[in-house]
Amino acid sequence: xxxxxxxxxxxxxxxxxxxxxxxxxxxxxxxxxxxxxxxxxxxxxxxxxxxxxxxxxxxxxxxxxxxxxxxxxxxxxxxxxxxxxxxxxxxxxxxxxxxxxxxxxxxxxxxxxxxxxxxxxxxxxxxxxxxxxxxxxxxxxxxxxxxxxxxxxxxxxxxxxxxxxxxxxxxxxxxxxxxxxxxxxxxxxxxxxxxxxxxxxxxxxxxxxxxxxxxxxxxxxxxxxxxxxxxxxxxxxxxxxxxxxxxxxxxxxxxxxxxxxxxxxxxxxxxxxxxxxxxxxxxxxxxxxxxxxxxxxxxxxxxxxxxxxxxxxxxxxxxxxxxxxxxxxxxxxxxxxxxxxxxxxxxxxxxxxxxxxxxxxxxxxxxxxxxxxxxxxxxxxxxxxxxxxxxxxxxxxxxxxxxxxxxx
Ligand SMILES: Cc1cc2nc3c(=O)[nH]c(=O)nc-3n(C[C@H](O)[C@H](O)[C@H](O)COP(=O)(O)OP(=O)(O)OC[C@H]3O[C@@H](n4cnc5c(N)ncnc54)[C@H](O)[C@@H]3O)c2cc1C
Numbered sequence: 001x002x003x004x005x006x007x008x009x010x011x012x013x014x015x016x017x018x019x020x021x022x023x024x025x026x027x028x029x030x031x032x033x034x035x036x037x038x039x040x041x042x043x044x045x046x047x048x049x050x051x052x053x054x055x056x057x058x059x060x061x062x063x064x065x066x067x068x069x070x071x072x073x074x075x076x077x078x079x080x081x082x083x084x085x086x087x088x089x090x091x092x093x094x095x096x097x098x099x100x101x102x103x104x105x106x107x108x109x110x111x112x113x114x115x116x117x118x119x120x121x122x123x124x125x126x127x128x129x130x131x132x133x134x135x136x137x138x139x140x141x142x143x144x145x146x147x148x149x150x151x152x153x154x155x156x157x158x159x160x161x162x163x164x165x166x167x168x169x170x171x172x173x174x175x176x177x178x179x180x181x182x183x184x185x186x187x188x189x190x191x192x193x194x195x196x197x198x199x200x201x202x203x204x205x206x207x208x209x210x211x212x213x214x215x216x217x218x219x220x221x222x223x224x225x226x227x228x229x230x231x232x233x234x235x236x237x238x239x240x241x242x243x244x245x246x247x248x249x250x251x252x253x254x255x256x257x258x259x260x261x262x263x264x265x266x267x268x269x270x271x272x273x274x275x276x277x278x279x280x281x282x283x284x285x286x287x288x289x290x291x292x293x294x295x296x297x298x299x300x301x302x303x304x305x306x307x308x309x310x311x312x313x314x315x316x317x318x319x320x321x322x323x324x325x326x327x328x329x330x331x332x333x334x335x336x337x338x339x340x341x342x343x344x345x346x347x348x349x350x351x352x353x354x355x356x357x358x359x360x361x362x363x364x365x366x367x368x369x370x371x372x373x374x375x376x377x378x379x380x381x382x383x384x385x386x387x388x389x390x391x392x393x394x395x396x397x398x399x400x401x402x403x404x405x406x407x408x
Contacts, residue, residue, distance in 0.1 A: 008231030010039020012336025015353035021207035041195040050294040057280040061185040062347035075198040077189035082182040098175040132161035132169040152271035165311040231336035249304030
C-alpha cells in the first residue's frame with residue numbers, strides 16, 4: 001500500500017514527493033503519462049549532443065530564498081541572466097522596452113530622465129486599467145503598443161489584448177534605465193547540469209517509486225494508496241463536468257544548425273513578422289560549448305498540450321466551480337499549474353508545493369496528537385472528552401491552513 005499516489009512528475013508533484021518521502025518517511029508512487037520526469041521543465045541531450053528544453057526555454061528566477069535554498073539541495077547552479085531582443089522596424093532592440101530601445105528605435109539620444117518624459121507624453125489616459133491593452137497604452141502609448149505588444153499578444157493568445165485580462169502584459173515591465181535583463185529577481189541561475197538531472201536527484205529517495213508512460217486512470221483502481229496529490233488538469237479530474245477549461249498551446253519546432261552561434265542573444269521575439277513568436281538558442285541558457293547549435297521556434301496554437309491557462313473572467317468562473325468540488329474531496333490535494341489553473345512560474349509552483357507539504361505535515365502531527373490523547377484516555381477514563389476537543393481543533397487548523405494555501 002502506498003501512502004500517496006502523486007499524479008504528475010513536474011515541479012509540483014516531484015517536490016511534494018521528495019518532502020513526503022524524506023521528511024515523513026511516506027511511501028510514494030509518482031505517475032506521469034509522459035515518458036519522462038520533470039514535466040514541462042524536461043531537458044535532454046538531442047541527437048547532436050546539445051542540451052535542449054523539449055517544451056521551450058525554461059529560465060529559473062526567483063525572489064524567494066526558501067525556494068532557491070530548497071532546490072540547491074538537488075543541483076549546483078550556473079549564474080545566468082536572461083536577455084531578449086525584439087525584431088521591430090528592421091532592427092533588433094532590447095525587450096523589455098528600456099532607454100536603449102527608445103533611442104535605437106527613434107534614433108534619439110535621450111537620458112533616463114528624458115525618456116520618462118517621453119513615455120508620459122505618449123501615454124494615453126485610461127480611466128480604469130482592465131485589459132492587457134489598457135496596461136500598455138496607459139504606460140507607453142499606442143505606437144509602442146502596436147510595435148511591440150499588439151501582434152505578439154494576438155499571435156500568442158489568438159485574441160486581441162483588449163480582450164485579455166491585464167495580468168498578461170502587466171508581467172512585462174517598461175524601464176527608463178539601460179537595464180536589459182529580462183528578469184530582475186534576486187536569484188537568477190540555471191541548474192548546472194540541467195533540469196532533468198535536478199529532478200533525478202529530487203526523486204532519488206528509496207521511498208519514491210516512479211511509473212512513466214502511465215495515465216493515472218490506468219492504475220488508480222488497481223494500485224492501493226491512502227491519499228492522492230493531483231497535479232494534472234483539474235477539469236480532467238472531474239470529467240469536464242463544468243466544461244473544458246481553455247488553454248493556449250504551442251508547437252515547438254527544434255532545429256540544429258551547422259554553426260557555433262546563431263542569435264545575438266538567447267531569445268529574439270518577432271512581434272510582427274512570421275507565424276512564430278520567438279526563437280531561442282539553448283547554448284546561451286546552458287553555457288554548453290559545442291561546434292553546432294540548437295534553436296527552437298514557438299508557434300502558438302489553440303489545440304494541443306495544455307500550456308497556458310487563458311486569463312479571462314469567464315474561465316476563472318469555471319475554474320472556481322471546479323475548485324469548490326476539489327475543496328470537498330477528502331484525501332485528494334490539488335497543486336501545480338494545471339490543477340489550480342494559474343500561470344505560475346517554476347518557483348511559484350515549488351513554493352506552492354512546499355506549502356502543501358507543510359499543511360500535510362501539520363495535519364499528520366495533529367492527528368498523532370489525537371491518537372496520543374485517546375491512548376492516554378484508555379488509562380484515565382477522561383479521554384473521550386480530550387480527544388473530542390482536540391479533534392475539533394484539528395478541523396479548525398485544517399481550515400486555517402487551507403485558506404493560507406489557497407491564497408498562494
Ligand atoms: C513554453 C513555456 C515556457 C516556460 N518558461 C518558464 C520560464 O522560463 N521560467 C519559469 O519559471 N517557468 C516557465 N514556465 C512555467 C513552468 O513550465 C511551470 O511553472 C512548471 O512546469 C509547472 O509545474 P507543474 O508541476 O505544475 O506542471 P507540469 O510541469 O505541467 O507537470 C504536470 C505533469 O502532470 C502530468 N499529467 C497530466 N495529466 C496526467 C494524467 N492524467 N496522468 C498522469 N500524468 C499526468 C503531465 O504529463 C506533466 O508532466 C514555462 C511554461 C511553458 C509552457
